[in-house]
Amino acid sequence: MTTPISVSACARAATTEEAAYRIDYPLAYARSTRVVAFDETAEKSVRSVSDGPWGQAQFYTTSDSGEELVTLKGEGRPMVMEIEHSDSVIMVATNSIVSTAVATVGAACRERSIMTAGLLLLDAGPLGGDALSAIRPYARILLVPADEDDLFQLLKAIRA
Amino acid sequence: MLRPDINDMLTQTGPGTPMGLLFRRYWQPVLHTDELPEDGCPPVRVKILSERLIAVRTPEGEYGLMDEFCAHRGVSMFFARVESGGIRCPYHGWKYNADGQAIEVPSELNNSEFCKNVKLRSYPLVKVGDLLWAYLGDPEKQPPLPTWEFATVPSGQTFTSKRLQESNWLQALEGGIDSSHVTWLHGGGPTGTGLEADPLFAGAKGNQYNKGDLKPSFEVVENEGGLLIGARRNAEEGHYYWRVTPWVLPNFTMVPPRGDHPVHGHFWVPIDDENCWAWSFDYHPTRDLTEAEVSAMKAGAGVHSKNIPGTYRPEANKDNDYLINREKQKTGELFSGVEGIAIQDSSLQESMGPTVDRTKERLVATDAGIIKARQKLRRVVEALRDHGTEPMGNVPEHQQIRSVAIVLPADQPFVEGIGDGFEAREGVRQTTV
Numbered sequence: 001m002t003t004p005i006s007v008s009a010c011a012r013a014a015t016t017e018e019a020a021y022r023i024d025y026p027l028a029y030a031r032s033t034r035v036v037a038f039d040e041t042a043e044k045s046v047r048s049v050s051d052g053p054w055g056q057a058q059f060y061t062t063s064d065s066g067e068e069l070v071t072l073k074g075e076g077r078p079m080v081m082e083i084e085h086s087d088s089v090i091m092v093a094t095n096s097i098v099s100t101a102v103a104t105v106g107a108a109c110r111e112r113s114i115m116t117a118g119l120l121l122l123d124a125g126p127l128g129g130d131a132l133s134a135i136r137p138y139a140r141i142l143l144v145p146a147d148e149d150d151l152f153q154l155l156k157a158i159r160a
Numbered sequence: 161m162l163r164p165d166i167n168d169m170l171t172q173t174g175p176g177t178p179m180g181l182l183f184r185r186y187w188q189p190v191l192h193t194d195e196l197p198e199d200g201c202p203p204v205r206v207k208i209l210s211e212r213l214i215a216v217r218t219p220e221g222e223y224g225l226m227d228e229f230c231a232h233r234g235v236s237m238f239f240a241r242v243e244s245g246g247i248r249c250p251y252h253g254w255k256y257n258a259d260g261q262a263i264e265v266p267s268e269l270n271n272s273e274f275c276k277n278v279k280l281r282s283y284p285l286v287k288v289g290d291l292l293w294a295y296l297g298d299p300e301k302q303p304p305l306p307t308w309e310f311a312t313v314p315s316g317q318t319f320t321s322k323r324l325q326e327s328n329w330l331q332a333l334e335g336g337i338d339s340s341h342v343t344w345l346h347g348g349g350p351t352g353t354g355l356e357a358d359p360l361f362a363g364a365k366g367n368q369y370n371k372g373d374l375k376p377s378f379e380v381v382e383n384e385g386g387l388l389i390g391a392r393r394n395a396e397e398g399h400y401y402w403r404v405t406p407w408v409l410p411n412f413t414m415v416p417p418r419g420d421h422p423v424h425g426h427f428w429v430p431i432d433d434e435n436c437w438a439w440s441f442d443y444h445p446t447r448d449l450t451e452a453e454v455s456a457m458k459a460g461a462g463v464h465s466k467n468i469p470g471t472y473r474p475e476a477n478k479d480n481d482y483l484i485n486r487e488k489q490k491t492g493e494l495f496s497g498v499e500g501i502a503i504q505d506s507s508l509q510e511s512m513g514p515t516v517d518r519t520k521e522r523l524v525a526t527d528a529g530i531i532k533a534r535q536k537l538r539r540v541v542e543a544l545r546d547h548g549t550e551p552m553g554n555v556p557e558h559q560q561i562r563s564v565a566i567v568l569p570a571d572q573p574f575v576e577g578i579g580d581g582f583e584a585r586e587g588v589r590q591t592t593v
Contacts, residue, residue: 014326014478016434019513027520088525117525133571141528142379144573149535157161157523157531 032086033057033160038093045148057160066104088115099134106138119146162518171328171515173430174210178545184297186554187306191292200242210432219244224258226282303554309584310441318443319457321464324473328515329436332428335505336413339391340526345504360462364419366565366593369393369401380532385558389529390574395567402574404564409553414563417592424463434514446589465502482507560584564591
């Protein structure tokens, strides 16, 4: 058997008083996140959420091929360049998703070991829809169905 | 990450708090029937949702749950005498029935009306299965009695244990829905024997899938009573192995089954804001538990714990660093060095402090189950507080649920593929691999 030998031992720290001594310092933004809307309905939600108090998160729509990400100001940029230095990509879609674009972006993320999350918005329709089949292979985590607040909460939680 | 005010809202369950109001819309397990074993037995102290209460079983067999303290001078009724029709405070002889109504005040004159105006706050306490359940809310909003399958199968098919967890209830619940920790803490990582070493998990084909894919993907799906959290791993070509954990609001979770082993699950019941009861159950829908299974459960295997005799505090607790074995940790025999699934969880969840400061978290996308659960809790709490909207999870149709383990074609939604496998159906075996 082991026994704690000082007041700073983990077991002793599990009190309210000791927990208060946890070092207090500001945490940096942890994520360089890209949020990609894959259809018009998803774009509305992404555009709405993009107004939030984000640090390094960037928001896009995509070309049909997925080779290009388009900023919400309408500027097209090569997808691989935009995700190159990100560590998470959030894919947002409804049932009118373009599978090719999802596959292109998803595969690029996989090649670069970039964490992916997928949100199928409320308008996604039946769970067996094409959107689920298209996005599942590329999303490490998938929320079904999701809404705009899910996107907001996810971004907030990961300090995007 | 949560703002401090939201963290407070989700973790504080005392009277008058928003989350306390939510909990007071549900029947909660408070005692094992063994704790009030016979008519006229001694009363038992109960603390739940930051309320100190006393549970009684009168000589006539009536259960009661009331304010722990005598209305007269504040004596703990733990010391009360159990008498026909109720309990009597030994200090000045005030007697109460099982509903907390004073029925005798010896100092008053005969035929005095005084008693009628003295009542200890009391709550309904009912036996369902091997547990006693309490409802601490508005009597007019009292939901139907609990119908969870583990509590309603014949007693030979079910076993429930109770463990003190020295942390806020939400830390414990979040462990229950956080499927991504299982591969490491309980599975032993790439080298450990993990689940295969536990008699209540060993031998299931699903264990091989677990070991074969250490980076599961997750899908979080809305469900009527809460959420379904699916963990997906590669199986045979073109197929996925799914383990689906249901969460039913506010504090019920189930562990996906393994082979024909009994199915496990938990209730995480707030005692106060810094402690909770981890109720852990194992049941089989279609057969009695074997002697070997029950022995293993009593010995602390599976989701259960070995407690200090006469208490519900685990032998491995924060005062002895959970008996961590650094040698086994080093060799990988025990990934965390701590023995037993329940204590592996409690050691880490208690180490976060009584109520973890969620402003300091660095969550990742695979924590989306936790993120979604917090969001859902918050919405339900605010809807109840602000609009009186009744929450989900307190009606029978939301409680007739099972966890599932299954192999499905890669393109099939797990909800569709599992179908009625989520439903608790009498005489039908669990869906398991």
